[in-house]
């Protein structure tokens with residue numbers, strides 16, 4: 001097995017991973033830093049897919065207090081308030097850094113100020129963007145800066161296990177599969193950042209990139225790290241519904257479409273029907289994602305659908321030319337799938353988009369395991385029960401940078417640790433499992449089963465009976481995967497092997513989601529229980545162990561503002 005040493009090892013090259021690399025390098029240029037990534041640096045992950053934009057309080061009439069209150073209220077008061085405060089305050093620094101130091105160009109007003117658009121669930125138009133393809137601008141500039149600094153990279157290297165030190169007291173490194181050869185690589189590091197971007201790709205309709213399969217969260221679970229609020233999975237209301245034959249189904253049409261005044265219509269007798277959102281919420285289509293997705297799900301369950309079982313998005317009343325100009329990328333994406341966004345109707349369905357839950361962490365990105373840091377969508381607590389559109393990329397870039405600074409400081413006092421060699425051998429045995437058995441099982445049907453179980457029983461509306469069934473289904477799926485055998489012995493770019501590894505991670509994390517959803521007997525934010533439809537006590541969940549599937553509920557600590565209060569009174 002190849003072995004490498006690096007001071008700082010970063011898993012993932014999204015907004016969190018790349019910002020961490022740049023900040024660690026700036027803080028301590030003498031350190032060796034390695035970015036290891038399942039895809040190609042700058043070409044994978046969800047930060048690149050960011051469409052709508054980045055929330056930040058820049059305008060004179062806006063304030064970080066206002067951004068904070070929107071985040072807390074939108075998050076159903078479940079956010080860790082210190083993390084949320086860090087998010088809104090450091091977003092201001094980060095957007096300046098993106099423009100002034102890293103070379104991003106965002107859209108501007110005629111007077112030269114940065115243009116900020118409306119996103120749902122916000123009391124001020126504060127979403128900075130580059131047209132409707134903001135993520136490409138951000139990731140291209142970050143990747144260029146990482147390349148320019150000659151930061152080491154291990155591309156097409158899949159992290160498969162976090163390896164602790166021999167005495168179990170800290171992290172010692174990470175085991176990888178080099179996807180190009182199928183060989184194992186062990187990287188010893190003084191500090192490791194988990195930034196693999198979560199990603200709820202276990203649902204039938206989902207938005208995140210195909211390289212994301214919750215590997216980071218699954219590795220954290222196996223390492224015994226507590227995961228917070230795993231039941232909180234966000235569904236974006238407007239996923240494209242373009243048929244079962246295309247991967248475009250489930251991909252997202254950005255929030256700004258509803259922010260700009262787009263309507264959602266149901267279907268009646270095969271024809272476009274009424275605009276239903278005003279019946280569900282006074283903010284109608286501009287309500288937060290959880291409310292809109294649930295209203296859509298209810299209409300779908302009533303059978304008020306398009307011929308393909310979805311609903312319609314209508315923009316034509318806003319003027320064909322304006323829509324074309326404002327949402328060029330979205331208009332093209334819809335045209336590719338045969339829809340006229342600017343002048344006609346587009347079929348949409350809610351789609352799994354984001355995990356608010358993740359590894360518990362402190363505001364300096366440290367975790368319970370010394371030497372292991374976390375940032376971005378792998379972390380939990382910033383967004384509480386529901387993330388505001390535009391707060392996702394702010395989260396990954398803000399905390400990625402915090403982690404980079406913190407790791408640079410941390411490794412100064414740390415040495416390399418002797419890894420637990422038995423744990424490396426066990427992880428290799430686990431990965432080799434499907435090569436060692438005789439052929440059985442069908443991965444495709446297991447994936448379809450996972451999609452359906454999660455969509456039907458652990459999706460937008462849940463209840464005790466469905467969650468119990470889902471837990472049994474997931475356990476059976478896990479057993480099925482454990483007896484699955486690969487048809488061939490080829491190792492280089494063996495995508496079936498990687499599919500099996502993907503499914504192992506997805507099923508492990510799905511079990512945590514289902515267990516946390518069963519433990520939370522109330523409805524809040526993205527988590528809705530048909531059998532407990534009211535909000536209950538303000539508690540967050542902690543999934544503590546994959547072995548005994550235990551979940552504990554803990555009261556939320558209100559460090560800055562209590563329910564019923566607002567920080568805005570203090571603002572002039």
Ligand SMILES: Cc1cc2nc3c(=O)[nH]c(=O)nc-3n(C[C@H](O)[C@H](O)[C@H](O)COP(=O)(O)OP(=O)(O)OC[C@H]3O[C@@H](n4cnc5c(N)ncnc54)[C@H](O)[C@@H]3O)c2cc1C
Pocket residue numbers: 011012013014015016017036037038039044045046047048049050051052053054055157158159160195196197198207208209211212213215216252254353354375376377378389390391392393394396
């Ligand atoms: C279509 C879409 C549109 C979005 N639009 C917006 C928006 O407008 N505004 C907003 O705020 N947010 C938006 N989001 C959410 C936002 O993209 C994410 O919140 C954020 O970018 C996550 O950043 P990250 O760095 O944590 O993860 P990512 O950017 O997803 O990066 C994860 C990285 O980890 C790598 N990785 C995964 N597994 C492994 C492994 N086992 N080993 C090594 N590497 C691994 C991946 O290849 C990738 O490089 C959108 C998301 C999607 C999917």
